[in-house]
Every structure is written in C-alpha cells, then in structure tokens.
Amino acid sequence: MSVLSPLTFAKSLVPEAGPQRMYVTSSFVGTVGGGIMMPISVLYFTRIVGLSSAKVGLAFTVSSLIAILMSAPAGALADRVGPRRVVMGSLALLAASGLAYLLVQNFLTLLVVNACMDVSFAAYFPSVGALLRRVGGEQTVTIRSQSRAVANIGVAFGSLVSGAGIQIGTAAAYHVLIVLFGAAQTAALILLFRVPDYRPLPRPEKDSPDDDHPGPAVDAAPDPKGIALRDKAFVAYALVGGAMTVQSLILEIMIPVWIVGHTDAPSWGVTLAFIINTALVVLLQVRLGGSVQTLGDGGVALRRAGIALMLGCAAISLMAAAPAWAALLVLAAGMALLTLGEIWYASGTFAFDYGLPPAYAQGQYQGLSGTASGAARAVAPVFLLGVVLDFGSAGWIGLGAIMLFLGLTGPALARFGARTRPAERADGTGASATAIPPAANSPVGDTA
Incomplete structure (x- = not known):
C-alpha cells in the first residue's frame, strides 16, 4: 500500500539532495515558464500586437529553420567549454528574447525576436543533455525520466x-504572462549555480604510426572533430528517432483539429486528451523509463513505442464514425495508447542518446540528434495537417503504420550500436559507450 501512497510517488519523482535535485528543479521551473508561453505565443501577436496569422506563421517557420542550424554547434561548444556555461547562456538569452516580445511591433521585429527565442532553445537542449550526463552519472537515464515527469507537471501548472x-x-x-516567462527562465538559470561547473572532458587525440610502432595503430582513438557524423550507428538512430519525433505533435496539432473538424465529439474532448496525456506521463514515465538502462532496453522500448502508436492511431481513426459518447470513449483509449507510445519512445531515445556517445562528445551527439528532430518537427505540421488529416481515418492508419515500421527498427539499431562501439583504451581515453570516466564528474570549482 505504501508503494502507491502519494508521498512515496512524489518522492520517486525527486532525486536525492544535491546537484541532481538542483538540475531537476531547474528543469521544472523552466518548464513552468514554457507552459505559460506556449498557449499565448501566437495569440499575443495576433490579438494584442495585431499581426495577421499568416505573418506570424511565416515568422515562426523561418525562425525554426534558422534555429535548426544552431543545435549541433551548440552541442559541440558545450563539450569544449563545459555544459553548464552553455545552458546558462541559453537560459539568459531565452529570458531576454521572451521579454523582448514586449517590444515587437511588426513582422521584422517579430522575426528577429522569435529567431533569438528559437536559437536559445536550439542551444539549450543539446547542452542541457550534456549537463545531464555529467550530473546523472550512472543514474543518467533515471534522472532524465524524473526530469521529464516533473517537466510535464511544470507545463501543466504554467498552462493553468x-x-x-x-x-x-x-x-x-498578456504582458504579465510574458514577464512571468522571463522570470521563470531567470530563476532556472540561478538554480544552476548550485550545480557544479564541470570542466570539459579530455578529448583523445587521433593516433598515428610512429618509428617505434610502424603501421596502423591498434584501437586508435577516433578524431574528436565531427565524430558524431562519422558514427554510422548514431546517424541511423538519429534519423529514425528524429522521424518518430512527429508523434510528439499528434496531441499538439492533430488531435484538436481532428476532434473539432472531423468527429462528433464535444470540443472539450481536446482538454480531456491533454489531461490524459499529462496524467499518464507523470504517473508512468519514471516507472517505465527507469527499467530502460541499456542499448538493448532502448531498442525494445522503441519497438514497444511503435506498436503502441500504431494501436493508438487506429483507435483514434474510429472516432470519425462514432456518435459523441462513443467518440469520447475511443478518444480516451486512443490517448492512453498514444501516451504509452510517447513514454516508451522517450525512454528508448534516452538509452540511445546516452548509451552511444562517448562522454567527452555528449553535446556534439545531442546536437546531431537535435538537428534531426528539429528538421522533423519543422516539416511535421505540413505533413500531419496537409496530408494525414486530408485522408481522414485512412490517414491515421497510415501514420500509425509509419510509426510501427520505425519502431520495429529499434532492436536492430541497438545491436548495430553495441557492435560498433570502440573498445576503451588502456590509457583510459577510449570512447566507452556505456560508462562515464571517473573524471566526468569533476567540476571546475566547488558547487556554488
């Protein structure tokens, strides 16, 4: 009984006191700000500033495309100067660009300010992923699951x-909400002063033959520059994981349009869908994600994600021919399946994102993964709204089939990744895929 008590559950979402708790707390505070900003970003510019929806949409699209180019460089910078510094710089720019929304008066200023906002996010995600690996150590996957669960709570609170x-x-x-967003990002930045300023990890030099050891080097250390792009297993995973990122937009943009325009379900079904999604992520992310620790686990998780997403899409497709009461029941079942798919997808990507990269290049790898995901998210609205929904129920089935196919590649990707990880060198500078070297958690100075 105690295992199911609210207090025990709440404790399972919070790491032990120290840098890990500060990391999760900072993430929570930042996502409260995100929950405040997401619902109003378009409304503010159309209702308050007075810009047309077409101009706002164009500015958002262009700024998103600009930001995609920044993810990989930001991750590489985090590897070179230390991840906390890049994360804090990203949060500072995020707070400033959010407050700059108050100065927007026309399309050009919107484009500049929103580009700064999107670039901030593009720099934040790969660098905060690198910081998580340093903070989390052997508990990295568990800490990220906890962070994701509390982030959903933060978004829900911010949305209220x-x-x-x-x-x-x-x-x-609206102006008060924008100021609150800036304050939340600033508070998230300040909390990171309680996280150590980890020094960059040693970057192994590429070995070459010498007079005493002629011929090719044995177990040569890979050239750190551009290592992520040369890692075929990770590139393959990034393409699959990036394509599956489309599932994260099903709830955000497809479900509302589907319910209102294609079914007899009441419009408050949109709210019901968000409630089901948030509740299940908070309740199940740590429990299910905590069991996904290795590359093999990650491959199985992606496969389970594909199956659940296929079943969820099939269930949602049935809403079109159902009366209102039945459509709501089908919606609840479909959202439960889609959310399980989302949780398994997130857990699987956690294992790949932290199981494949060497510790010294975590940011570079996160940047490549973020670039693939960003590109998928940029084209997803056109694909989901302009293609999938045009085919109605058949479109949902087709989308589910795509997710199933991608998910089924998970185990093969995991085997490919495990088979191609370089062995750790005798001098300790090898690119171990599963263990963080002892120096990984050495800060520049004491925790502030």
Whole structure:
C-alpha cells in the first residue's frame, strides 16, 4: 500500500539532495515558464500586437529553420567549454528574447525576436543533455525520466496560469504572462549555480604510426572533430528517432483539429486528451523509463513505442464514425495508447542518446540528434495537417503504420550500436559507450 501512497510517488519523482535535485528543479521551473508561453505565443501577436496569422506563421517557420542550424554547434561548444556555461547562456538569452516580445511591433521585429527565442532553445537542449550526463552519472537515464515527469507537471501548472491570463484577455494580462516567462527562465538559470561547473572532458587525440610502432595503430582513438557524423550507428538512430519525433505533435496539432473538424465529439474532448496525456506521463514515465538502462532496453522500448502508436492511431481513426459518447470513449483509449507510445519512445531515445556517445562528445551527439528532430518537427505540421488529416481515418492508419515500421527498427539499431562501439583504451581515453570516466564528474570549482 505504501508503494502507491502519494508521498512515496512524489518522492520517486525527486532525486536525492544535491546537484541532481538542483538540475531537476531547474528543469521544472523552466518548464513552468514554457507552459505559460506556449498557449499565448501566437495569440499575443495576433490579438494584442495585431499581426495577421499568416505573418506570424511565416515568422515562426523561418525562425525554426534558422534555429535548426544552431543545435549541433551548440552541442559541440558545450563539450569544449563545459555544459553548464552553455545552458546558462541559453537560459539568459531565452529570458531576454521572451521579454523582448514586449517590444515587437511588426513582422521584422517579430522575426528577429522569435529567431533569438528559437536559437536559445536550439542551444539549450543539446547542452542541457550534456549537463545531464555529467550530473546523472550512472543514474543518467533515471534522472532524465524524473526530469521529464516533473517537466510535464511544470507545463501543466504554467498552462493553468496562462489560461487565466487568456481568459482576462487584456494587453496587460498578456504582458504579465510574458514577464512571468522571463522570470521563470531567470530563476532556472540561478538554480544552476548550485550545480557544479564541470570542466570539459579530455578529448583523445587521433593516433598515428610512429618509428617505434610502424603501421596502423591498434584501437586508435577516433578524431574528436565531427565524430558524431562519422558514427554510422548514431546517424541511423538519429534519423529514425528524429522521424518518430512527429508523434510528439499528434496531441499538439492533430488531435484538436481532428476532434473539432472531423468527429462528433464535444470540443472539450481536446482538454480531456491533454489531461490524459499529462496524467499518464507523470504517473508512468519514471516507472517505465527507469527499467530502460541499456542499448538493448532502448531498442525494445522503441519497438514497444511503435506498436503502441500504431494501436493508438487506429483507435483514434474510429472516432470519425462514432456518435459523441462513443467518440469520447475511443478518444480516451486512443490517448492512453498514444501516451504509452510517447513514454516508451522517450525512454528508448534516452538509452540511445546516452548509451552511444562517448562522454567527452555528449553535446556534439545531442546536437546531431537535435538537428534531426528539429528538421522533423519543422516539416511535421505540413505533413500531419496537409496530408494525414486530408485522408481522414485512412490517414491515421497510415501514420500509425509509419510509426510501427520505425519502431520495429529499434532492436536492430541497438545491436548495430553495441557492435560498433570502440573498445576503451588502456590509457583510459577510449570512447566507452556505456560508462562515464571517473573524471566526468569533476567540476571546475566547488558547487556554488
């Protein structure tokens, strides 16, 4: 009984006191700000600033494309100067660009400010992934699962605050919400002062033959520059994982349009879908994600994700021919399956993102993964709204089939990754795929 108590469950979401807890707390505070900003970003510029929806959409698309180019360089920078510094710089730019929304008056200023916002996010995600590996150590996957669970709580709380401002509807209310977003990112930055400023890990030099050892070097250390792009197993995973990122937009952009425009379900079914998704992620992410620790586990998780997403899409497709009450029941079942797929997908990508890269190049690898995911997210709205929904129920089945196919490649990707990891060298500078060297958790100075 105690295992199911609310107190025990709450404790399972919070790491032990120290840098890991500060990392998760910072993530929570930042996502509260994200929950505040996401619902109002378009509404503010159309309702308060007075820009057309077409101009806002164009500015958002262009800024997203610009940001895609920044993910890999930001990850590489985190490897070279230390991840905490890049994360904190990203949060500072994020807070500043959010507050700069108050200065937007036309399309050009919107494009510049929103590009800064998207570049901030593009730099934040690979660098915070590198920081997580340093903070988490052997518990990296578990800490990331905890961070994701509390992030969903943060987004939900921020959305409630945002909803109150939207209901008021005045310019002053929107301005307060924007200031709260900037304050949340600033607070997240300040909390990171309690996380050690980890020094960059030693980067192995590429071995070459010498007079005493003629011929090719044995177990030569890979050239650190561009190592992620030369890692065929990780590139293959990044393409598959990036393509499966489309599933994260099913709830955000497909479900609302599907419910309102293609079914007899009441419009409040959209809210129901978000509630089911948030509740299940909070309840199950740590429990299911905690069991995914190795590359093999990650491959199985991606396969389970593909199966669950296929079943979820098939269930949602049935809503079109169902009466209102039945459509709501089908929606609940479909959202439960889609959320399970989302959880397994997230857990699987955690294992690949931290099981394949050598510790000294974590940011570079995260940057490549982020670039693939960013590209998929950039084209996803056109694909999901302009192609999938145009085919109605058949479109949902087709989308599910794509997710199933991608997920089924998971075990093969895991075997490919494990087979191609270089052996750790005798001098300790090899690119071990599964263990972080002892120096990985050595900070520049004491924790602030």
